[in-house]
Amino acid sequence: MRSKSVRLENITKVFKDPQSGQNVPAVEDVSFEIAPGELVTLLGPSGCGKTTVLRMLSGFEPPTSGRILIGEQDVTNIPPNKRDTAMVFQSYGLFPHMNVFDNVAYGLKLRKVPRPAVQEKVMRFLEMVGLSALAKRPPSRLSGGQQQRVALVRSLIVEPSVLLLDEPLSNLDALLREQMRVEIRRLQRSLSITAMYVTHDRIEAMSLSDRIIVMKAGKIVQIGTPSEIYRDPVDTFVAGFVGKVAFFPCTVASVAEFCRVEVRGQNFDVPKWSEGLKARDEALVMCRPESLSLGNPGEGIEDGVVTANVYLGNSVESWVKSDQGDVLAQIDNPDMKKIWKEGEPVSLTFQPELAKVLKKS
């Protein structure tokens, strides 16, 4: 398939509130690029404008200002039916009056593909997702996961330059979601198709994407690979949004090769820090659960009491109530380590190599 790059340049979208008549900005000055064959996820809380970006990319909403390019072509003013994009909808949007075959064949018929070729291609694509036996079924007699697959195949069969997915897994149960995640990634990879994925589920975003774009209130906050976003978030919002996290107040001692911070009288050298931090700034140390460990009270950077232990086999999640709120510490290989009982006083320590110093926000 011809996969193409996608570029958004300074896209802004302003909606008019029908009640008050006031202009409400939904997306403000968003620019990014997707390389051919790349899968990029738009991640953000609901109402942050990520679906609006997707709908502008597909052509359903015209941007108020800015340009959208697919490959080298400026598509800003091209209507959705003439755009080389295909969208998988949150509610699938299957045609209820057509059976599975006709649903998948719809796009091909519109492109005036000859009948035998349609027949062959539809069956081949249905085979790909294991649905060829259900070709004659109406969508209402399919399970959620099957409907999802039909929707996916219906979009893929027209060989779009860009595949757009709008929270496609939000209507599925947890187990099915995991299966479909793998399936989507497999199909996208094997067809090497450029894809944009919208979700508010961080695990989906982490597990699927080549890169993640984190949005908040209509603006892009950070663009990066899943590990960049996880380990090197730009601020406390991103840090909190993409995973469990604890923040400990600290004072910056010096900034050189490392950022040296002082937490409760102890000094640590942290390899990552927010730009612009300088000595004597009040800041926060960001720690992920897997970088935290428990010890005797008074030894670590923060004291607290264990309130719950969740045994997960390969790890135990210990919840510690402290002055910084409920902190989660993840202890790997729990059967070889000491597990502090519920109600026991403990202290928290962290591994500076996995932490980051963030500005207070």
Place this chain on the structure above:
Amino acid sequence: MFTKRRVVRFAFAAALIALVEAWIFSNVRAEFRSIVNSSQMRSVAVTAESFSALAPAEISSWLERLNRQGASYRLAWIDGIPEEGQALPATGDADLVRLYRDSVRDPEFLKGFDNVAYEERYRGAKIWSLGDVPYSLIFAPAPESPKAEPPRGEGVLLFAFDLAEQRSFERLLVVLLGAAFCVAVLVLWQVQFSRDPIVGFAVTGLFLMSLVFVAYPLFESARLSFVQEGKLTFQIWKTILTSRGYQAALKGSIRLGFWTATFSTLTGFLFAFVCSRTNARFRSFIAVMGTLPVISPPFSLTLSVILLFGNNGLITRWLGVTNFSIYGLRGLVLAQTMGMFPVAFLTLSGVLDAIDSTFEDAALDLSAGRWKTFTSVTLPLAFPGLLSAWLLVFTNSLADFANPLILSGDFRVLSLESYLEVTGMNRLGHGAALSLLLLMPTLSAFLAQRFWVGRRSYVTVTGKPSGRVTELTTPAVRFALLSLISLVVVFLLALYGTIVAGCFVKNWGIDYSFSLANIGEALTRGRDALFDTVTLAAAATPLAGVVAMIAALVIVRKKFHGKRLLEMLIMTPFALPGTLVGISYILAFNKPPLILVGTAAIIVINYAVRELPVGVEGGVASLRQIDPSIEEAATDLGADSATVFRTIVLPLVRPAFLSSLSYTFVRSMTAVSAVIFLISARWYHLTVLIYNFSENLRFGLASVLSTALIVIVFGVFGLMRLLIRKNENLAKSVGA
């Protein structure tokens, strides 16, 4: 969207169209003027010819005769050719002579006389006004006649030709070309600047349609009620609001509406209560009987009321009553109640079904008695529904025209009065004003129902139907209710039976022997009308159905300026009495630029426009239940708006589409109030023929045609129910 290139292209194309239209305009105008000129010159020549044969004594009477006969011109004769502002004696049209006296020194006149002196005709370039009407002048030589006694020298014949016709032709030309220009520019605009030109065209088309066929006729009838003999005046309204006759008609309409609405609401509530709040048997039969009259043709129930209770009616004769007349308020209330209680029944059964019966259970549980429960829970909850049903029937009764037409006797109602003004006395302005007057109570009841009562509804939507309905009636009460219902049902069946019986009886009221003669005669005489009626209804049906679905799609799914206005315009005809629509249409479409009176088109358009609102409402309701992403998915796969409409929307709203089709067909088959104004010798309507037969006391023929109409209508309705039922699986999956 507004790139420089597109703007330039748009401006260029618009300028080109304007140029072409200007060229057409100047050509057509020049051609028309030259035709007018040559025909006027011809009549000038003929007149001059006949003038030369006149004896001097005959001249003044000849002039007088010509001017009085109302030739296409006014004429004056000047004895001699004036030179340099000489005032010579002149005779002929008084205004023209005065004009000559006043402007002898005018260069135009001097030039004219100069030409005449050289034996040439001269058409003046200036436009003169005689009594506020524009005229153009022609100066022609009046031949001398030396042989006359005394001999007469050369003179001038001064012709004044009326310019009004030419002006109105040119105005029409400007209107037509202007409209063409506007449409062309709108289309261009869509093509150049719209992301979705097809939707743009649909919106433009809907706007044009509703402006031309809803707003324009209404505006015309409102305007004409203020115009008499070409002048703006309040005379018509003054007459209508002060004359006793019209006041009586207004009062009559309201009295009739009040009683019909009251009786219909009571009957409707009785039916609805038994159907949704008791476990009585035959409830589905009762529901069918309570719905049937909605689709029965006009006149059919009225006809059988006359057959039974008329002066020669079966029951009147049987009882031997002589001092009783069914014609008037009593008969009307009876006929209308039988025809309109289904409206109340349908409204109220909807309301009662939607009120959760657990409220009643709770009341019973708190040890209120059944009667107490009914009066303190059921009735108050249903009150907005009752009011709403009452108002709906009230509106229907006021707008009703068919029943009063043959049953009113001396009783006067507005809808009938406006019809008589138009057809009997040819006073269109009065008719328009009367039907506008009728609009006031109708519209206020309609609006009250829509916006005031509609919002106060206590309909409780829990989503969970509570299983069994608690029996609220004791067996005795139920027996009483059922007896009352049986009475109504038996009466209704008797009415239908009477019509059918009427077909087979030689001469109702006089000779009850069996005969098939009526059937033969009626079908022969009614064949053309039957054919016309079916043809017109069949033409209007797909039109209204498709337009309704397009309008619904545009209203629900698309964003554009003026959406509320469009919605209002489309929905307006629903609240308009048929007589008003009919009168407005003949007022608006019997003159340029749109002359449609007498054609099939005006009837078809009238059907389509009047039945559109119901179709649109159905389409809107059904589209609102369909996930928009289904249509978006189709668009995304490459379908343009028209394809989405054809392959996705239309199949999905099929139930609404089918019922809109059947509704339009049935209503068009049974139309009378508006169509009676619009029929012509070429295009006739069966209901009007039924009316004519019953006016002439040929009840047998009327019965046959009514039966035929009932059979067709019920057949179509049954067919449609069957088609919709097949679709039920689909409806479920769409919702999910």
